[in-house]
Amino acid sequence: MLDFKINRKEIASVESLCLRESGMRVTTEYEILQKNGQAEVSLYFIRYESGAGKDERQLQKRVTLPLNEVLDRLNEYHVIKWNGFNGPNPPGLLDGTMFRFEAVLNSGEKIYASGSNNFPKHYRELRDWFYTVLQ
Secondary structure (H helix, E strand, C coil): CCCCCCCCCCCCCEEEEEEEEEECCCEEEEEEEEECCEEEEEEEEEEEEECCCEEEEEEEEEEHHHHHHHHHHHHHCHHHHHCCCCECCCCCCCCEEEEEEEEEEECCEEEEEECCCCCCCCCHHHHHHHHHHHH
16 A cells, blocks of 8 residues: 655744735835744834935834644644745736745745745635634
């Protein structure tokens, strides 16, 4: 009997994760930090200081969730597969949303993804999850 196994890498820990979305008028960052066996989930608005030359992160909301609940969601949305995703802006599309995703997972594995009006599979589900837990 042949044993077929799907090689699917799971996320077992999340040191840090940041999902940054930029539009014409608003830039937000969703952040996850693992602290004391829990997951701290935060929402920041980014404020641009005219002439200051830097962005200012303004915390809007923060919740602490069980780490296993957050890991389950990240694995459900297969975010580890996003590594290397680079979604170019579709031709003719002049306005919309850009994103940058950076995470340090599984004790040091870094992943990165970005795009402009072009997103990896399950992106919207993850963003909607952030929105729901931060209500």
